[in-house]
Structure formats: structure tokens, C-alpha cells
Amino acid sequence: MKDDTESDAVVRVCVGSTTDRAKATADAARAAASDAHVVEVGPTGVGGDAPLVLVTEGGETTFYRDCRPERTTRVVEALESGDAEPGDGTVEHDADTRTLPVPESGPLSVGNRRVLARCGWVGPGDADAYDDWASEVVGDDADAAMELVRTVGLLGRGRGDSTPDDPIAVEWDVARETPGDPVLVVNGNESDRRNETDRTLVESDPIAVLDGALAVAELVGVDTSDIVVYLNDADTLAHDRMRAAVSSVVDARDLDTAPQVVTGPDTYIAGEPTMALESLEGNDRLEARLRPPTPARHGLYGRPTLIHTPRTLAQVRELWLTPEQFDADDADPGTRLLTVTGDVDAPATVELSTGGSLSSVRDVVEFAGPLKMACVGGQFGGFTRTLDHTPSAAAFAGADLGTEGVVELFDDTNCAVATAGSRSRFARDENCGRCVPCREGSKQLLSKLRNVYDGEFDDDGLRELTRVMSSSSTCAFGSSAARVVTTAMDEFETEFRAHADGRCPSGACEEA
Incomplete structure (x- = not known):
């Protein structure tokens, strides 16, 4: 039974691998709190806000940006004394919300936070924070779930996906029809430090990624133990949080077996889908495999294998839980995650509708400019003088830009x-x-x-x-x-x- 004097306040500290000061902020919050509940959550994706602390009481959340340990101590102590420290913005919301309350202005208000909705709000290993499970939707009617993916025409996302910018349902059909026990690889091995899209999801919302993987596994006939989450061996925080998420989901869903979490080398080529298979098979020399056959027909150890990035699986989950948000008439249904970096004060990961405008990325970072050029697509992206593009696979391909999930902004000092x-x-x-x-x-x-x-x-x-x-x-x-x-x-x-x-x-x- 709760004591009448116990505080209802929740202090969330956003901690990610790129927010090096946030861990000290979290320690300061725990040291200062006696009644308030302090929760370490993942990054929101906006690096310029870090360290970010959120204080929630009832249906109101106050944002404290660039909140160093000294300020955090003041915030928590003032909270417990009943004399709140002024913040950098307050948002009113439903007291039972399971997603981040988005301010009306500022970087977090840019785009459409659907896949990123829980990033910075739920504990990365807290399966109890999830009411809906895509794997249950698929389990109730697998045929309808498969038909929905076919009808909508959802595309794969990221260079680590075996179907980048192609309909994922085609490879699923191949895997279902191919003899043998199928495998699902969640390819989160990204060594390009410009790209924080998948890393943000794994550090902030690994349970959603796992739920998407479990749902695809249910549909294709992959045993839970044959789901392999493949991460970069340099991403220790992502690895720890994914392992904690696996344990939490296994308990919450009462699973008989658990997905595997493994790591691969911190090299660029190790994230390419077929070279990821070479890494998983323990080969010292990583070389791309010839296609056809695709991994769905001959993949890990010769078994039918699906390889999807966390971004793809998060989109799949959203499709099955909120199909009304996906338009089958779109050439690229859903949203795209993009990390905005380059000559900016701090990188930020934003989620844009594929029918929106790439130019909105300017509003999520501090960029003095003037803009000379942008490189869209990461290490081997395409250069453009303008951001007047639609952030969809078809539009990027037409402009000879990449869809890997990075937009680099360069000023006129660059050659x-x-x-x-x-x-x-x-x-x-x-x-x-x-x-x-x-x-x-x-x-x-x-x-x-x-x-x-x-x-x-x-x-x-x-x-x-x-x-x-x-x-x-x-x-x-x-x-x-x-x-x-x-x-x-x-x-x-x-x-x-x-x-x-x-x-x-x-x-x-x-x-x-």
C-alpha cells in the first residue's frame, strides 16, 4: 500500500551512448531523490537536448534540456520540497500516456513520431509499459496480417536490410515456401557513426523491435530461438539493453525460448546483409554473397533467412497495430527515420512522413549555414544542393540519393x-x-x-x-x-x- 507522503513524481533521465554526460546526470538524480521515482530511459534522438531530464507529475511533464548533474540535483530537491525548478517547457497530457508527450515547438515537434513515440519515455527493458503486441495480432489471424503487408506494400529500410527499398512481403513468401527451418536476423550492426537511426531504436525501444521480430517470426514460422539480434560489438549499451529487453519480453509473454543476441565486428562491410551472415557463421574474411539466390532461399547455414533492420521491424509493428496510418496508394508507405548531422551543433534523429519534405530536417538541428550541399544516404550517399525532396524511397532514387537514413548538412567551407x-x-x-x-x-x-x-x-x-x-x-x-x-x-x-x-x-x- 502506498504511503500518503510518497511522491507521484517520475523523473526520467534520457541516457544513450552518444549522450556521454547523461549517465552522471542519472546518478545525480538518484542520489538526490528520496520520494521521486527516477527512471533511466533511452535517448529521444535529439542530441542538442542532452542531457535531457523529464519530470512528470500527474498529467504534466516539464522538460529540462542540457541538464547537467548540478542542475539535476536542484531539480529533484526542489521537486521534493514542493518548489519546482523552472524548466524549458511543459506539456500537459493524459496521465496514463505510454508515449513521449511532444512539445508544440522545438526539435521534438518536428516530423511525425510514430516509431520514435516511446523513445525517451519508457524504460528500455520494461515490457509492462506495453499494452499492445503485434505478435498477438499476427497470432490471431496470420493470413490477414500477411495480406495487409502485401496490400500496403511496405518497403525495407536501411542498407542492412536484405530488401532495402523493396516490398518485404516478396521475401517473406519465398522464406515461407522454401524447405527448411527459417531464421530471422535483426541486423542492427551499423558502424557508420553518422547513422543513429537503428542505434536509437535499440537503445530506447528495443522491446518494440523485438515485438516486430516476434510477429514476423510467427508469420513466417521462425522458432523464437532462431531469431538472431545481430549488433555491433562496439555498441555495448545497445547490447546490454537488448539483452534486458529479451529477458523482460520472455517473462511478459511467457515464451518457452528466447531470441539470441550476438555481436559482430565494428566494420562497415559487416552490416551488409550477406556479409552479416558471413560474420554470424564465424568466417574471418567477410565477402558479399552472390544473389540470386537471396537469403530468403539460401541464408544462414543454407537455411531460409530473413534479414531486417530494427527500423523495418518497427515499421512492421506499427503497420499491424495501427494500419489506418498506412496508405496503400503511397509509393513508400509509413515514415522514414533520418539522422541529421554534418556541420551542426549536435546530431538529431527525426521521423518524417514519406509524403513530407526533407527540408524540415533544418528545424531539428542548429545549423548556422549557409547550406552549400547535403549528402543524403550516409557514407556513400548522394550530394544535392537543395533539401526540396520528398523523403521517400522513390523520390530519393529519382534524385540519385541514398535511403540509408542519414542527412549531412555542409556549409560553404566544405569542398x-x-x-x-x-x-x-x-x-x-x-x-x-x-x-x-x-x-x-x-x-x-x-x-x-x-x-x-x-x-x-x-x-x-x-x-x-x-x-x-x-x-x-x-x-x-x-x-x-x-x-x-x-x-x-x-x-x-x-x-x-x-x-x-x-x-x-x-x-x-x-x-x-
């Missing part, structure tokens, strides 16, 4: 030639070496870019080389690496010619 060159060097050094178009093509690509500084801009030769890499590389590594150069040339041809003449318009290249 397009140098930026393309550094990413081409990464392609040369980090490719798996299996196919000639990527292995040798990336060497030639870097060599031709170096020649620009020596006065030779071989426009036709560069374009022919990138065409070959794009059309004949075994995996997306080679084709994406080519995109970096082609889009840089398309958008900044005059800069390439200026470098060939011995000058860098941005002043960033000392050698030019």
Missing part, C-alpha cells in the same frame, strides 16, 4: 571534390575485395580524382567508370561508392574544373 575524394578513399580501403568492379574500380576512382588536382579532369572517364561500378558490383557497396562521385560531379562540375585549374573555390584544399 565537394575533397569530400567525394575522402569517401572514395574509404571505398578503396574498406571494400571486401570479392568483385573486380568494386575492388579495382574504387582504386581507379580514387586515382582519377587525384588526377583532378594535377590538372586532369576526365569527366567522361569518371562517368564510364562509375557506370560500370554501379551496374556490375556484387553488392551495394560498389554502386553506392560510385554514386558519391557522380552526384558530386553533377552538382559541382565547376568546382571539379576549378581544381583542375589549380584552385579550390571553398579554400579547403591547400594542394589546389
Whole structure:
């Protein structure tokens, strides 16, 4: 029975791997609290707010941004004395809400927080905070659940997904029809530190990711023990929280067996779907597998295997729980998660409707500008001078941009030639070496870019080389690496010619 003097206040401290000061803030909150309930939750995705503390009493939550340990102590002590410390905004909401109350203005108000709805609000390992389970929806009527995914045409998300930007139902049908015991790999191994989309989900809402995985497993016939959550071995917080979430879900759902949580190397190629399988099989040398056959027909140890990112599984869960929010007439139904980074004060992960505008990412970060260019798609994204794009797979493909989940904003101190060159060097050094178009093509690509500084801009030769890499590389590594150069040339041809003449318009290249 609750004591009459016990406080109803809940103090939530948002702690993530990129918010290095937040752990000390959480410790300060626990040390100062005697009555208030202190909860360590995951990041909201907005790095500029960190460390972020939320104080909830009844139907009201006050936000304390950049809340260092000293301020946190004052906040908690004032809360318990009944004399609240002024915050940075207050939101009124239903006292029983299970999702983050969103302010009317500021970075958290940008976009449409559906997949991110619980990030920064629920405990990462608290299965009791969930009333609805997608796995129960599928269990009640698997045929209807499958038909819904087919009808809506939900696409995979992220380079770590085996069906990026393609309808996931097609591979599910293949896996269901292929003889053998199927496997589901949750591919959360992302080494590109620009991309915090999947990492944010795993650190903040791993239970939702697991629920999506359990629902897909139910539909395809994957035993719970054959769900493999594959994470980056450098992401220790994500690993710890996913393990805690697995334990909590197993208890809450009374499961007989538990999904596996394993880690792979912190290298870029280890996140590519078929190289993730190579890593899981224990191979020392990771090389992309030829397709066809796809992993759904011949995957982990030859078994039919589905490989989905946390983003894809979170979207699937939302589809089965809230189908009214997905329009089958959309070319890319649902939402897209994007990490906004580059020349910004602090990165932020935002969720945008695929029918919205990419330009809204400017409102989620502090960017002094002026905007010279953006790279959309991560390490091997495409360059653009404008953000007037729709954040959908079809629109990005039409503009030769990437859908990996990153938008980098660059001001006019950056050089397009140098930026393309550094990413081409990464392609040369980090490719798996299996196919000639990527292995040798990336060497030639870097060599031709170096020649620009020596006065030779071989426009036709560069374009022919990138065409070959794009059309004949075994995996997306080679084709994406080519995109970096082609889009840089398309958008900044005059800069390439200026470098060939011995000058860098941005002043960033000392050698030019």
C-alpha cells in the first residue's frame, strides 16, 4: 500500500551512448531523490537536448534540456520540497500516456513520431509499459496480417536490410515456401557513426523491435530461438539493453525460448546483409554473397533467412497495430527515420512522413549555414544542393540519393571534390575485395580524382567508370561508392574544373 507522503513524481533521465554526460546526470538524480521515482530511459534522438531530464507529475511533464548533474540535483530537491525548478517547457497530457508527450515547438515537434513515440519515455527493458503486441495480432489471424503487408506494400529500410527499398512481403513468401527451418536476423550492426537511426531504436525501444521480430517470426514460422539480434560489438549499451529487453519480453509473454543476441565486428562491410551472415557463421574474411539466390532461399547455414533492420521491424509493428496510418496508394508507405548531422551543433534523429519534405530536417538541428550541399544516404550517399525532396524511397532514387537514413548538412567551407575524394578513399580501403568492379574500380576512382588536382579532369572517364561500378558490383557497396562521385560531379562540375585549374573555390584544399 502506498504511503500518503510518497511522491507521484517520475523523473526520467534520457541516457544513450552518444549522450556521454547523461549517465552522471542519472546518478545525480538518484542520489538526490528520496520520494521521486527516477527512471533511466533511452535517448529521444535529439542530441542538442542532452542531457535531457523529464519530470512528470500527474498529467504534466516539464522538460529540462542540457541538464547537467548540478542542475539535476536542484531539480529533484526542489521537486521534493514542493518548489519546482523552472524548466524549458511543459506539456500537459493524459496521465496514463505510454508515449513521449511532444512539445508544440522545438526539435521534438518536428516530423511525425510514430516509431520514435516511446523513445525517451519508457524504460528500455520494461515490457509492462506495453499494452499492445503485434505478435498477438499476427497470432490471431496470420493470413490477414500477411495480406495487409502485401496490400500496403511496405518497403525495407536501411542498407542492412536484405530488401532495402523493396516490398518485404516478396521475401517473406519465398522464406515461407522454401524447405527448411527459417531464421530471422535483426541486423542492427551499423558502424557508420553518422547513422543513429537503428542505434536509437535499440537503445530506447528495443522491446518494440523485438515485438516486430516476434510477429514476423510467427508469420513466417521462425522458432523464437532462431531469431538472431545481430549488433555491433562496439555498441555495448545497445547490447546490454537488448539483452534486458529479451529477458523482460520472455517473462511478459511467457515464451518457452528466447531470441539470441550476438555481436559482430565494428566494420562497415559487416552490416551488409550477406556479409552479416558471413560474420554470424564465424568466417574471418567477410565477402558479399552472390544473389540470386537471396537469403530468403539460401541464408544462414543454407537455411531460409530473413534479414531486417530494427527500423523495418518497427515499421512492421506499427503497420499491424495501427494500419489506418498506412496508405496503400503511397509509393513508400509509413515514415522514414533520418539522422541529421554534418556541420551542426549536435546530431538529431527525426521521423518524417514519406509524403513530407526533407527540408524540415533544418528545424531539428542548429545549423548556422549557409547550406552549400547535403549528402543524403550516409557514407556513400548522394550530394544535392537543395533539401526540396520528398523523403521517400522513390523520390530519393529519382534524385540519385541514398535511403540509408542519414542527412549531412555542409556549409560553404566544405569542398565537394575533397569530400567525394575522402569517401572514395574509404571505398578503396574498406571494400571486401570479392568483385573486380568494386575492388579495382574504387582504386581507379580514387586515382582519377587525384588526377583532378594535377590538372586532369576526365569527366567522361569518371562517368564510364562509375557506370560500370554501379551496374556490375556484387553488392551495394560498389554502386553506392560510385554514386558519391557522380552526384558530386553533377552538382559541382565547376568546382571539379576549378581544381583542375589549380584552385579550390571553398579554400579547403591547400594542394589546389
